[in-house]
Amino acid sequence: MIFLLLFFYTGIGGYSADIFSYSCLEKKAVSSVDGKNTALESGKDSSTGTLQTIQVRKESDFPEVLKAGQRAAVFLDGLEAKNILIDCMAVLERLEGSLDIPTFEVLFNERSIYRKAFVGHTVEFTAFVPSSYVEKGSNVIQIRISEKAVFKCSFFKVSYLSDASNTPPVGEEAEKRLAKLSEDIKYLSSGGEKFQRKLIILAEYEMIKAVDDGARAESFRGLLSGNMFDPVSGEPLPVYFAAMKMMNCFKNASGTLPCNITPVNSDSFVSPFTDWTSVLCGDYTAVLAIASRDPIGKDVRILLPIPWGGETEIEIIRGIIPEKLKERYPDLPELKTEKEKTDIISGFYEKEVNFKENLILKLTKSGKTKIESLDFTYKKATSPVFMRGVAVVVGKRPNSTDVIVSLRNTDSLNSVHSSRTCSIKAVDATKGDIGGIKGIIPYDKKSDFVEISYPGGKTYAADGANLLLGGVPENYREFSFWVYPRIYPQLDTSLPAASKYAAKQTSPLRKITLLFYVESEKGCQFFAVELKADEWQRVILPSGKVRLPSSARICIVGDPRLPEYAKGNKVSFEFNGFCVTDDTYLKLGDKECKSGLASTRIIDKSKGLLFIFTGKPGSHMEYRHSFKDPMDLSAASEVAEYHGLNYVYKKDAQLLEISGKFPALSESIKQNENTKSYPVDDRLRKILTADELKKVELGELTAVAVEVVMKE
Known part of the structure; x- marks a missing residue:
């Protein structure tokens, strides 16, 4: 220029x-x-x-x-x-x-x-x-x-x-913008069908900004990654068609063109969430793209310099989804193209248009360049193999002395709602039999309830129910969660009313396959687990098989070919207690959690229980106790003067959690110069064993006793 x-x-x-x-x-x-x-x-x-x-x-x-x-x-x-x-x-x-x-x-x-x-x-x-x-x-x-x-x-x-076009270099801003967009696509594509429209709007807006910063069609190829394809079906997600449309339209771009977009109404302003760019593709094609994150339709006036005169053919392109794929994406705008002609007389093109979210104008001098149709051909991604025999299924809680980090606060419902085949909601946790204890919940008061069905036997892109996981430590022994599967058979309308009711309550199938994938450090890993219907089970994935990043997601999917989904049956999975565990040590960023617990004893008392813990001085400790019978706790406190522990009683889970630090060998506990031993509180001395007392007096361990009193 x-x-x-x-x-x-x-x-x-x-x-x-x-x-x-x-x-x-x-x-x-x-x-x-x-x-x-x-x-x-x-x-x-x-x-x-x-x-x-x-x-x-x-x-x-x-x-x-x-x-x-x-x-x-x-x-x-x-x-x-x-x-x-x-x-x-x-x-x-x-x-x-x-x-x-x-x-x-x-x-x-x-x-x-x-x-x-x-x-x-x-x-x-x-x-x-x-x-x-x-x-x-x-x-x-x-x-x-x-x-x-x-x-x-x-x-x-x-x-x-004096010249209508210029070719700016692809600057750092364009590269940064596309890199950020790639991350956004990865994150938002995990949101399932609900987030697809938002993702399309964001992608088109950011791609237009990138073109303005010097990006060209080839710059977008990095976006066409696995993040634009459904991990299970292999079908492209809608954002793929947005990227392909931009690549098609900006193919052979040779330079930028200035362009004015102003509101038709003199009392209004162009939305702050609207942007546009225009380029020259060869000598006789100009392309203008407008995108807005504001979903409200708007009337704007376009003023675009054109470096040729005479008859010009115009394509006006709106929407995203090609007509032949509209059935798969019925809620998203269909790709439509209008064609018209105009004469470029004064060296510029001026037009008033209405657009909603996105609009592309492609102007070509008549008889000079063949107008090519938009190409949306794609190669379906390879469907994954769901690995069986990797996950372990048990019916008991983690070890009482394990160090545990919860990965999901179900009470806050930080779920990503999903597609037309999968629904997800928060429900009160179901009570069941766990580890020989009847009528308890696994851990959280609320569960994530995922329901899947295929009435027409069809699957869709972005299928699945996504659950977000956060705060994953750098190391752990195993990742686990509780799940309660159910089958709801569809009623046979040919049966009498009484039979219909009975059919709804029972199913001959007692085995249900849970299909899911997790985002791990290796990418998406796919698992299939066979579960029993109508009972709580804990699914365990060892860290040697799955390494989760600090923020991850687990996506629950189904398969209409499985017998449990036949005849439109609904299958549900209730999830609870997502966590990672380790024997002694977990690290999350700058925070380290290393358990120094050495021994645990429990003494039954007339009005409760007495817990005696020994461990390394000043170290962290965690302990969980499951009560076999329902009960209310009146109080929990340390015996002796030290108060460094925290107590949480989950009544519906009948689970008492004790955590905190053992007392350190500080100035407050001085070694006796005559006996070369550390003093022990008289109340502790009475309940420690000879071996425990010896180690405490030598300073090898410290001891804490916790008295738990039950309500009358």
Whole structure:
């Protein structure tokens, strides 16, 4: 792009680069003066209350800051009737205490060429002024801001545009943006069908921003990874078609084109969540893409310079999902293409359009280039093999002395709801028989209840119910969770009413296959576990088989080919107590949890229990006790003066958790100089065994006794 400079200003954070090189136009963050919302006096005339206009007739007149209520007018005399380009970078901030969204508008001879609202601080734009807007004599560029905003300009440039396109390098910002988008795709694609529309909108918006930063079709190939395909069915997720559409449209892009998008309604502003970009593909094709994260439809005016004249064919592309795949994605916008023709006479294309979320315009000079259809062909990803015999199924709780970290707070319902074949909700945990104890829950008061059915025998992309797991330690012995499977047979409408009722209550199938995959350090790992119906079981995956990252997810899926799903049967899995365990040691970031518990004894007393623990001085300890009979605890406290333990009693689980630290050998427990032994509280001395007492007196161990009193 060749710039014939007319006006150039650098202010706050201005540039020293060669103004004729592309580097001076690279997108850089512009920091505010004070780093926060600014309180400035009003720029209005105090006597009349009208806006103050700052006249700019040379670069030195340009204001570094436009106060609230001020506007700037840049006068340019003797302009030739040529296309003009205006570039600007600035900070736009709301006044302190204001809740209004700041707005910014640029006019050329009273014609709006840029009009947008902003939620972020940085304003970056390039606006195009057609030669037909230029008048003989004086021309005026106005900069207007909302009344409760402050404008701090870093860069303002006006130049003739003698060539319609430029090829910027693929900068760091484009690479960072696409890398971040790839991570977002990975995260949001795990949200199942519910998040697909959100993911499409985000992807198109970010890809357009990346193109504006220099990315081209080839830059998007890195996005077409396994994260765009359903891990189970191998079918592409909807975001795949969004990426392919962008790759198709920006194929052979040779340079950028400036473009103006302004609201049709003069009282409104372009949404702060809307962005656009335009490129030249070869000599005779121009592509404009608009995307918005604002789902409300909007009317905008397009002004796009075109480097050719004469008859031009136009494709207007909306939506995402190809018609032949619409049945698989009925809730997502179908890809539709309209075709029309126009004559490019004045060197630019102008049109008013309505769009919702996304719109692409492809302009091609008639007879010069063949318009290619969008190509959405894909190769289905390889379906996984669900490994059997890896997970271990038991009916008992973890060892009483294990160190445990819970991975999921079911009470907060941090689930990701899923597809039309799977539903998920929080329910009160079912009571059952666990480890020989009747009528108890595994651990949490609430369970994740996943229900799966295939009424039509069909599967869909993004199938599955996803549960998020967090706070996974760096090391552990095993990952486990409790599950309670059920089958709900569909009623046979040919049977009498009494038989229908009976059929709903029972199922001849007593085995149910749980299919799931987890995101591990090796990627997605797929498992199949055979379970008994209508009882709690604990599924264990050893760390040698599955290593979870610090934040992970487990996705529950079904398979309509399994007998339990036949005839539209519903199958449910109730999940509880997700955790990782180790014998003695767990590490999470800077936090370490190393158990020093050496021995445990329990003494039955008339009104409760007495627990005696010994362990390494100052070390961590955990202990869990399951009560065989329902009971209420009145109190739990240490015997002797030391108070360093915590107690949690989960009544519905009949589980008492004791954790904390053993007393350290500090100055408060001094060794007796005569006997060379450490003193022991008389109350502890009476209940310790001879061997325990000896080790405590030598300082090898310390002891804690906990008395638990039951209610009468």
